[in-house]
Amino acid sequence: GRHGIGSEDHEILDREEIECVAGRGLLDDRFFDYKEDYKGQITLFD
Incomplete structure (x- = not known):
């Protein structure tokens, strides 16, 4: 999420x-x- 700010x-x-x-x-994607060592997350749905 984007705590304190709206969604994109x-x-x-x-x-x-x-x-x-x-x-x-x-x-x-x-x-x-995006950035070196960026700690992104994904969610997969089946």
């Missing part, structure tokens, strides 16, 4: 598969190569 407008994307790139993130 990012759509939820439906994917059949994703590619994880070690040390960089998820291919085609807005945070891919």
Whole structure:
């Protein structure tokens, strides 16, 4: 979340598969190569 500030407008994307790139993130994600050692999180739904 974004404690104390409003949400941003990012759509939820439906994917059949994703590619994880070690040390960089998820291919085609807005945070891919965002910052060195960025501690991002993802949520997966089945």
